[in-house]
Amino acid sequence: MWQLEPGDASPYHWHASEEEWLLVLAGTATVRTPKGETLLGPWDVAAFPCGAAGAHQVRNDTGSSVRLVWFATRADPDVRVYPEDGSVTVVAGGEVL
Numbered sequence: 001m002w003q004l005e006p007g008d009a010s011p012y013h014w015h016a017s018e019e020e021w022l023l024v025l026a027g028t029a030t031v032r033t034p035k036g037e038t039l040l041g042p043w044d045v046a047a048f049p050c051g052a053a054g055a056h057q058v059r060n061d062t063g064s065s066v067r068l069v070w071f072a073t074r075a076d077p078d079v080r081v082y083p084e085d086g087s088v089t090v091v092a093g094g095e096v097l
Helices: none
Strands: 002-004 020-026 029-033 036-040 045-048 057-059 066-072 078-082 087-092
Touching: 020 029, 036 045
Parallel strands: none
Antiparallel strands: 002 066, 020 045, 020 066, 029 036, 029 057, 078 087
C-alpha cells in the first residue's frame, strides 16, 4: 500500500519493460497520462502499458490522504524514463544503475 498525502505526486514517467496497474483504496487521486487527466476514487483501477503510451503520474489534489495499491510485472532489466526532466534510470539485477 502507498499513501499519498495532500499535495504529493509521483513523477511523470514510463517503463520500457514493466506494465503497472493502480488500484485506489481510499480518497480521490488525479491520474495524468498522455491522454489527459482523470479522477479515480475508491476501487477505481488504471492500467499503464509499457512504453511512452503508458506514461503516468499520480497526484493528490485534495485535502485528504489517498491510499493506493500498485501492481507491476516487475521486469528485470527495466528502463524508466522521466520525460519532463530528461532523465533515465536503468534497473538490472535488482539494482538501480
